Amino acid sequence: MDPLKAIRFRILKSDFIRNVALLTSGTIFAQALSFGVSPILSRIYVAEDFAAFTIYTQIVGIFSILSTLSYSEAIVVPKEENKARKLSNLAFSLSVLVPLLLFLFLPIVEKLIIYFAKIENTKHLYIFLIPISVFLNANRNIINSLFTRTKNFKGNSKNRVFESILGSLANIGLGYNGLASLGLILGNIVAQFSFNGLSLLSLKRNIRILDFFQTKIDKLTLSEYKSFPLLNSPILLTDLFLITAMSFSLSNLFGTYTLGLFAFTLKIIQTPLTLVSTSIGQVFFKRIADEVNQNGEYGLFFRKVFSQLLILSIVSIFALKIMGPNLFAIIFGESWREAGVYAGLISPFLFANFIYKCFYYIPIVANKQKTYFILNTFYSFSLVLGLFVGHYFFQDITKTFHLISFLAVGISCLILTWFYRLSKTKVVHK
Template sequence: MKINLRTGYLSHIITLLSGTAFAQIVLLIALPFLTRLFSPADFGLYGVFVAITSILGMVANGRFDLAILIPKNEEDAQSVYKISYQFALGLFCILCIVAFAFPDRYLGEYKALIWWVPLSVLLQGLLQPATRWLLRSRSFKKITVSKIAGSVFTVGISIGLAFLDFGFEGLVLGKIGGQLVETVIAGGFSAFRFNLFKWDQAIFSTYIGFLKFSSFEALLNNFFKQIPILALSGYFGEALAGFYTLAMNVTSRPSGMVSQSVSQVFFKEGSEMEEEAFSNFFLKNVKGLFLLIIVPSLVVFLFGDVIFAVLFGKEWLQAGIYASWLIPFVLITFIKAGVSSVIDLKNKMRNNLLFEMLFVVLSLVSFTLGWWFTNADLGVILFSVFNSCLGLVQLFYFYKWSKLSSGFQ
């Protein structure tokens, strides 16, 4: 099957990107206000919360949400959707039990966060399958509506609570409020009737590879990305974790949402292609993603410290320095994320596990050396250099896998 990049595929990406861009503009416009209303330590604690919920939320559905796009008939796809919800609700119950049982004396300043973790993870677990269903039906405009609404509510709630002296909890509640709105809208668009208490063993067995391999791979992938925040907070204090959080919010979050939009359409279109067409399609996407990010990457690499000091205040100069150091990693990650669906389309979750384990090892080594030499900057630099190099190798293997036949026959 041939896809004309000048027509259908591009129009789908543009539809998603327009909503993503607007949602990111709202968040970026709000950041200069938020950095003057919340301290670096507040951002650091918020960063720890986001790190934990991101790691857990990514596997909330057992990764069955990814499989929603694969079945040819609607009934099987609905069964996969239902299994995704069942996993999300199961994890929510487990996290509630853990939050209730965990002794307060070990939590310290994180005590206020633990009760919000299960809710945030549940909302992510409900949103992911809803978004995949909208992708399956090519309802791209509905996805953009949910994203924009979520961003507006996130900003509005965070700023409002800042004036009520909520501290870092204002950022946390803003995120949860935005998640809730986005989930309600996307879930409403994709709603259909199903029996939540009925288990479909045949469908579960068909796509169990997503649970066995993709879940572990996603867990490792998110864990290695959150290691800097957790390490900086644990070894060097919340303020440095806050600088890193802002640096990544400004650099990787906008680019990440763009690459996610590309990846979502890439998955849908790629699932309908023959092997030869898909390999060429892969290369065109890599080239397009590189051209899209190279100019802003150079600007941040050269002038990151100045840009951050002007936009967010002199207190955030260190965040700009971190952003400059992290740009190579952000660039490689942006390109990989846009075409990473090749892992699932070609059933290479098991093969990709090795890369994810190496990313975790290199990240831990980076910040262990930073801790050993009492130098947080060294940890950030090594994290960026090591993982950028490994990311290039992984991207090469993505290309090799793009030439293979699908693993789902």
């Protein structure tokens, strides 16, 4: 058989490729459905509803990471089933404990929201539901790890599809009944609950569910896998920091209406960009790994991919700046025309972030994760600081978004220059 045909045959028969395709298909459908119902949701909910939902989900995201301390990610690691079971029980115990403690500290959380987001009336945030969402979200992370460990990728993909359908239907139905931001929040809870419930039924074929969801904390397991809370949790929290800090800062400085428009714009533009950058990043990772094994460097390939992404980004930015307001008004309703203006203003920021996230794996190949973590943290803090500087000097959201985009492009260029230098440096794997 021809060597190239043999390679293609092995790729098609590869369990890895097939499993990635299964997971990706569910994710693509979920994202497509989310985008498809957006023109309906934009005519049911107003900007302030999306602002409240954004603040709610950002708080849930932070406490979800803290609620398992990333022990949920460690479930995949051990060969022994007994260790995996102990890790699952540890993560589940924390997922119960943290929301219970959170109930006690909700008054403090509310005061922090009032202070940082400058929201005087927090009734529309429905803070009392946060611990429930944290519990469901934390257990979703545990379930995802169990799916991966048991290689039940088909079940995971299928349940993501059902989650998206039920969540979207709930958002539409509750919104038509005039529940405002509560409709978005309850729709999210319905989606989480449906995924967890259906997933437990799917996992029953692979494991004894009750053995993996017990409130037991093993001290040896806590110590043996301490690198996950010490290293993984800070990285995950840093990734969440940028959008969370920007959301609270926008609400504080420019009001919930501006935050709502910004949040809706991110939902429409950043969500598909994240999906594309993740896919490109995975393919790029495989290619540069091959290049490193053959030549030790991949500078030429980096330049080729970068130039293509740059052209795509420039064309998209100009399209959003010229047609963004009209497109948003036609698709999502006249009341969202200003969100289209925002799309044009922040498009350089979104596409700069998109390009450099496509090359996320370069520091991993070069074993420079620590440097990348520092640069990524600097990037996030600079953009948040830019919001305050823009508000202080300009008192105008348009000029502030121009400043944010300028900072994002500038810092991204520095990071990409570093990436390029790494791509030209020969990597030797011992």
